Amino acid sequence: MQRPAPGAHADCVTARPDSGPATDAMARVLARTCVDAVQAVGGFAGGIYLRSGAEGPLLLAVVSGLPGRLFRPWWRMHVNRPYPVAEAYRSGQSVHLPDAEVSMRRFPQLMAGLPFPFGSLYEPVMAGPERFGVLFVLRPATPGVPVDAADRERLRTAADGLAEELAARAGAGEPVSWTGDPVGVPPPDTAQGAREALERLTLAVLSVDREGRIRYVNRSAAALLGLGAPELRGRVLWQAVPWLGQPAYEDHFRGAFMSGEPVRFPARLGRQPDADWVAVELCPGADGVTVTIDAAEPPGYPPGSADRPGAGPGSAADRASALYRPVSLAIALTEAVTARQVSAVVTQELLPAFGGRQLAIYLLNERHLHLAWETGFPQGFLDRFDGVALDVRLPGVETLTTGRPMFFESMEHLASAYPGIPLDAHVGARAFLPLIASGRPVGSCILGFDAPRGFSPEERTVLTALAGLIAQALERAQRYDTEAALARGLQAALLPHRLPVRENVETVGRYLPGTQGMDVGGDWYDVVETADGLLALVIGDVQGHGVAAAATMGQLRSAVRAFTIGGGAPDEVVAGTNRLLIGLDPGQFASCCYVLLDPVSGRARAVRAGHPQPLLRHADGRAEVLDLPGGVVLGIDAGATYPVTELRLAPGAVLALYTDGLVEEAGVDIDLGVERLRAALAAAPPSPLTETADLLIGSAGGSADRPDDIALLLASRTGGRGAAP
Incomplete structure (x- = not known):
């Protein structure tokens, strides 16, 4: 069978409600790239995720070869989630998963939701x-x-070509982002098959394309479905x-x-409790799925099962797809640290x-429920x-005090059970779940x-x-938050509250805790300050x-301060601190940079x-980036030596010491981060030094997903020998 020309169906895209000339043109570009990429690597489906804003999630913009409805849970992809789409976006690196075994090993959460061989x-x-995007x-x-x-x-070439087009649009001032639902792109047409033979069958047969649309129905299927x-x-x-x-x-x-x-399963021919049972078989192919429906005996269910024939409309729902929900959520919760x-x-x-x-989570504290999280209300x-x-008689309270979940199929049912309860404008259903971990009440979830x-x-x-899993995760998170608060208090007490004020030199320090996990x-x-008027500038990272x-x-x-005040030379101070760390905590290590500065001469x-x-x-x-020869990190070798480098800070010069959290970014070479910091320092105004510090730390400080903390110490020589009169 001959393949259609690449991009042949790129213009057959579903219109968006917020469409305009620019939006439609970009959708066509995305559609063409998607269809061509799927064909180029022998795929059966594909799509493109685009960013939704500076801090927003990735949104599925176009999809081809899959019915969008079936994959709604994956329309939004947060960039910090353990999914291949998110990793490719975060790291800027390709992700290739040849089979389910590799996928399960690298991305178990993906396979928990889509446990199929692909x-x-x-x-x-x-x-x-x-x-x-991706x-x-x-x-x-x-x-x-x-x-x-x-x-x-082939896939890299397709992505590069799309990136060039999107970059050109961005350069022309067009927004290159996505909002709303994905656009469906029809896959290329293929041959229809022998319709005459199918019309003679008593078996009901439907042909469904890869978007889930019915393309063919034989007479038996039309009669069966009415x-x-x-x-x-x-x-x-x-x-x-x-x-x-x-x-x-x-x-x-x-x-x-x-x-x-192929997949075969029993189903009811309708939603009524007395509807007949049928056997549904799905036979997939490159161009879609053939659906056959045949009469079948009722499936065998144990006595009392809610799925037995006559148990009620919709009673068979969720058994297959619900199996992976606890697994998927449990995997995700293992990575969550804070509440x-x-x-x-x-x-x-x-x-x-x-x-x-809508979601609301209340946490219990001293016999009161406090709102910890809400969305959609x-x-x-x-x-x-x-x-x-x-x-207080409220469903969110009573579900916790009784330990019994409460379900209301409509707001009318909720209002009837709790007369006078304030209601929002929504008319939908509500579920109130108790959050109880190992018999201990934690809160409630709505x-x-x-x-x-x-x-x-x-x-x-x-x-x-799932409420039990959430409760256990929240209880663990509360313990973590308590420890983190203790660590933050300890660190705040240990960091200097003010720096010495000396003639001829100005110093400014900044510290930011990490935001990923909120760990200290x-x-x-x-x-x-030393007895002979020198200043030791120190920065380190444990x-x-x-x-x-x-x-x-x-x-x-404390060790560095003691060795410095005791008159030790720079190499002796660092070597002594190294031996102390090995004696205190074998296996722990730290990095450090130590500069002893004479404010008058600028010698360091x-x-x-x-x-x-x-x-x-x-x-x-x-x-410039200074090239200081150095020794190994502290805590590794008790006999390590640390070479000393002579420097001189001329009047007006600024020395910047920093920790790696300021220059490191996942998937990016640290040298690029150092170069960005160097360029920012060069472009900063010469004074005041506080503004320079805020500028250097500002870009990293604005990140909502920063895994490491940051320390910065600036020293500027303002006078002394060599200064202009």
């Missing part, structure tokens, strides 16, 4: 340092056979045949579209899985419930839905189990985070122990 390739769309292709798995170099190059073929053709299968759209069946369709293997991170994971993982739109609506006591809906027994069971590290700085790192930092700072002697090279800005504005 291969996938992810390519960042970048123009220089600017990242626009191009991905799904294709049949190749167990044991890695993705070959030719396919890698609709004519013209009414069915062109419609999305789950809209035309709603009983096939139950969550329990969605996972079967996902498996067929992703794995390429805020736990709440964010619940928002990202739990709400999409159940179609929820009208601004200020939940404030009236913040701090309520446990004797899920809100935009429309009325029922909760099947399976959904109730799964939500209750062991970065420190200090300025120590390995690790938490109370232990902060305590070690305090001990090292510097020692470096595994620490980033300092920067020096000259009075004329030139800035």
Whole structure:
């Protein structure tokens, strides 16, 4: 069968509600790239994620070869999540997963949600340092056979071509980002098959393309479904045949579209409790899925099962797809450290899985429930419930005090059970879940839905189990937050509250804790006065985070001060601190940079122990990275020696000492970070020094996902010998 020309279907894109000439033109560019990339590497589906803003998640912009409805939980991708799309975007590196085994090993959370045999390739769309998004292709798995170099190059070429076009649009002032839902791109057309033979079959047969639209219906299928073929053709299968759209069946369709293997399952022919049972078989191919429906005996269920024939409409829902929800959420919760991170994971993982739109988490403290997290509710609506006591009659309170989850299929049901309770403008359902960990009450969780809906027994069971996982994660996070608060207090007490004020020299220090995990590290700085009028400028970084790192930092700072005040030479101070650390805590190590400065002459002697090279800005504005020979980090070798480098700071010069958190970025060479810092120092105004410090630390300080803490120490020579009169 001959393949269509590349890009042949790139213009057949679904219109967006917010479309305009620029938006539609960009959608066509994305569609053409997506279709061409899928064909180039032998895929069956693909898509493109684009950034949604400076700090927002990646949004699926176009998708080809997959029904968008079935993959709604993956439309939004937060860049810090452990998924291949996010890793490709964060790191700027390709991700190639040839089969399910490799995918499970590297990205277990992805496979928990899509447990099917398939291969996938992810390519960042970048123009220089600017990242626009990620191009991905799904294709049949190749167990044991890695993705070959030719396919890698083809996908890289496609991503580079798209990056050039997007960069040109950005250069012309057009916004290169995405909002709203993804655009569906029809895959290339293929042959239809022998229709005459299918019309003679008594078996009901439907042909569904890779967007989920019905392309062919034989007479038996039209008769079984009670609709004519013209009414069915062109419609999305789950809209035309709603009983096939139950969550329990969605996972079967996902498996067929992703794995390429046939799937067979029992289903009710309709939503009524007395509807007949049928056997549905899905036979996937390159151009779509053939659906056959045949009569079947009722499946065998144990006595009392909610899924037995006659158990009620929708009672079979969620069994297959719900199995992976606890697994997916549990994996995500293991990575969440703080209570805020736990709440964010619940928002990202739990709400999409159940179609929820609103979430509120209350935590128990001294017999009162306090609002810890909310999303989707009208601004200020939940404030009236913040701090309520446990004797108040509210569903969020009673679900915790009784330990019993509460489900309301509509706001009318909620208002009837709790007359007079304040209600927001939404008319949907509500679920109130107790957060109890090992028998200890932690808080309560509220899920809100935009429309009325029922909760099947399976959904109730799964939500209750998930509430237990959330409670355990929150309890762990509260313990962590307590330790982090202790470490922050310890570190605040150990860092200098003010620096010495001396003639001929000005010093400014800055410290920022990390925001990823909100953990406190062991970065420190200090300025120590000696008896003979010199100033020791010190900066260091202890390995690790938490109370232990902060305590070690305090001990090292005290040791450096003691050795300095005692009159030790720079190399003796660092060597003595090294031996002290080995004696205090074998296995712990730290980096350090020590500069002993004479404010009058500007003469300085510097020692470096595994620490980033300092920067020096000259009075004329030139800035350079100093090349100081150094010794190993502290805590490794008790006999280590540390060479001394002679420097001179001319009047007007600025010396910058910093820790690696200021220049490190995931997936980026640290030398690039050092160069950015050097250029920023050169471009900074000559005074005041406080503004220079704020400028240098500002870009890193604004990041909401900074894994390490940052310390910065600036010293400027303002006078002394050699200064202009």
